[in-house]
Amino acid sequence: MTTDFTGGGDPRRSIELLWGLPPGPRPGPKPRFAVADVAAAAVEIADADGLGALSMRRVAERLGVSAMSLYTYVPGKAELIDLMFDRVLAEAPRDTVPLDEASGGWRDRLEAIARQNFALYQRHPWLLQVATSRPPLGPNVVAKYDHDLRAVDGVGLGDVEMDLVVQMVGDFVHGAARTAVAATQVAQRTGLTDEEWWERAGPALAKVYDPDATPIATRVGAAAGAEYNAAVDPSRAFEFGLARLLDGVAALIERATG
Amino acid sequence: MTTDFTGGGDPRRSIELLWGLPPGPRPGPKPRFAVADVAAAAVEIADADGLGALSMRRVAERLGVSAMSLYTYVPGKAELIDLMFDRVLAEAPRDTVPLDEASGGWRDRLEAIARQNFALYQRHPWLLQVATSRPPLGPNVVAKYDHDLRAVDGVGLGDVEMDLVVQMVGDFVHGAARTAVAATQVAQRTGLTDEEWWERAGPALAKVYDPDATPIATRVGAAAGAEYNAAVDPSRAFEFGLARLLDGVAALIERATG
DNA sequence: TCTTATCTCCTTACGCCGTACGGAGTTCGT
DNA sequence: ACGAACTCCGTACGGCGTAAGGAGATAAGA
Structure with missing residues (x-):
């Protein structure tokens, strides 16, 4: 599978789309939808059938317009994916709550962040396939960072x-979610x-696999x-990795606070 | 970008391809290549121009045959990607060295593993885009696990x-490599x-961005x-995350060895 | 030696994809 | 009333993975 990329076009236009300035009165017919409606339709498709099933034609069909009409809302597919990305990030719980700790210590809070992100990836598995070099700086991306x-x-x-801590947690959660989503989807995707x-596969593997060539893999794999009653x-x-990771952060904080 | 998926077809056939049984004498013309040649050509293309540029037609062209001829070597693109995946994993240093520690302690070794994997992703960025639900159980995948x-x-x-520790390191490295590769490629991909x-983007962003709405993001981002002299x-x-992660593992091992 | 099954390799074609191009019809500022 | 700017759409181009089937080569079995 090839990954879809974000943000190829004009940065200024992308920013304006993401932050959605209300359209002033202009000549020409009123648009049938808002840009957000297009993004919403696209998200629904990607949620249901994956990023591979997301095509301009399909989004257009869902909205009841022709494919080319979408290009009056969005410069291209890359920008549409930017909008989808920013859009689903709005789902994250957004406590603008006190700066000094609200509930529990930093460990509880950081753990909650990790779980929220893990859950987000599960609700929108296609997020894992979006290559966000230069992540779309939309309102919700910024809000989530905050x-x-x-x-x-x-x-x-x-x-x-x-x-750096937030990045680290994000990197780990992304990786763990990737594994989790793959495990969930593999049966339906392969039909097996x-x-x-x-x-x-077993009988064929038995013929070629030499347990003694890779003894540790054999032992630990078994x-x-x-x-697990499964391969993974x-x-x-996720739980294991998260606990280790937080222990590592704890060591850092102890050292920092002396 | 839509991700490419591995392993859709017949598991038995996939295993046989991956482990590459030498072909016995059979009727019909001798094949012009080995399956490994096809995989090698595909890897070269993906390394050079990314997974998005990898097409059956292009691989065939590089080998000097027609597109459909590839299907006598490989059932489809998914299986070809399986082969590519297993193939590049063969590059990893493969010390079958002593089971009791060779160089330094576990921390040095685990750190080395992480660095090897990080470097592998940099050599073959397309690996990051391959969705390996049910990773292809080829000889090199197994050897690397070992x-x-x-x-x-x-x-x-x-x-x-x-x-679990190995999985955790793998998940983190995947995430960190993803960020690193994105940062490297973004300029050439977007032309900016x-x-x-x-x-x-700056002027447009200045108009819509309210620094006080997300004060911590503003402060920390600045x-x-x-x-960094950059966004990331x-x-x-990678270094920071890895150090924290190893600290977390250290805590676990201390607890285990009492 | 001849037949036949099986192989490699090819051409053609189908239904997808993103989107360039240009036309038709609508609505605003003037 | 005009013209600019807009929405929407039909058509088309060059890509994609791969199904179908044909031509020629090569082996095993008669």
């Missing part, structure tokens, strides 16, 4: 360290359950498979 | 914990340097931007 940073504000970290897959247990992997 | 596990073997962790981009510093983010 929201995430709040978790580690005022706990003794410098501004740059705060940014894990069991059916092994039924077919132990993990038995424990994504939610356990 | 290799990674060696870093944390015999340090007091249980088998399942070893698997960061500076040019800000020149165009501090980070000044420190991917290699610093």
Whole structure:
């Protein structure tokens, strides 16, 4: 699968679209929709059938217009994906709550952030496939960055360290969500359950696989498979990784606050 | 960008392809290439121009055959990507070295693993776009799993914990590499340097962005931007995250070995 | 040696995709 | 009343993965 990219065109136009200035009175017929309606339709399609099923023609069909009409709302598909991206980020809980800690300590807050993001990826798996070089600087992207940073504000970290911690959590969550979503979707995408897959692949693999060539993989793979009742247990992997990660941050904060 | 998916077809056939049984004498003309040649050509294209530029027609052209001829080597594009995936994993250093630690402690070893993987993603950025639900169980995928596990073997962790640690490192590295690769490619992909981009987007953003609405993002973003001389510093983010992560693992091992 | 099954490789074609181009009809400022 | 600016659409181009089927080569079995 090739990933879809964001933001190819004119940056100024992209920013204006993202922040959605209300259209002044202009010549020509009134537009049938708002730009947000187009983004909403696109999100629905991507949620339901994946980014691979998202096409301009399909979005247009859902809105009841022709494909080319979309180009009066959006310069192209890349910008549409920018809008989708910013749009779904609006779903995140957005406590503008006190700067000094609201509930529990930083650890609870950072953990909550990680869980929110993990859940977001599960609601919109296509987010994982969007390559956000130069993430679309829409209102919700900024708001979410602010929201995430709040978790580690005022706990003794410098501004740059705060940014790095949030990035680290984001990177890990992205990776863990990727595994989790893959595990969820694999059966429906391939039309084969894990069991059916092994039924077919197993005998062939038995012929070529030498357990003694990679003894540790053999041992650990077997132990993990038995424990998970599957090749992976994504939610356990997420919980485990998150706990380690927070321990690492704790060590940093202890060192910083002396 | 839509991601390309691996492994849609018959599992048995996939396994056989991956492990490459030598072809016995059969009726019909001798094949012009080996399956590995096809995979090699595909990897070259993806390395050079990205996964988006990888098409069956293009691979065929590079090999000097027609597009449809490829289908005598490979059932489809998904399986070809499986082969590419397994192929590039062969590049990883593969010390079958002693099970008891070779160089330094587990921390040095695990750090080395992370760096190797980070570098691998940089050599083959398209790996980041391959959605590996049910990773292709080729010889090199297995060997790499074994290799990674060696870093944390015999340090007091249980088998399942070893698997989880390796998964966690993999998830984080994937995420960090994604950011790093995006930052590297963004200029050439969009045709705009960061500076040019800000020149165009900046004025528009200034009109809509309210610094006081998201004060922490404003403050931290400014501090980070000044420190990095850019929006992100991917290699610093990698180093920082990795250090925290290893601290977290250290805490786990201390607890385990009491 | 001849037949036949099976292989490689090819041409053609189908239904998708993003979107360039240009035309028709509508609505505003003047 | 005019003309500019707009929305919407039909058509078309060059790409994609790959289904279908044909031509020629090569092996095993008779």
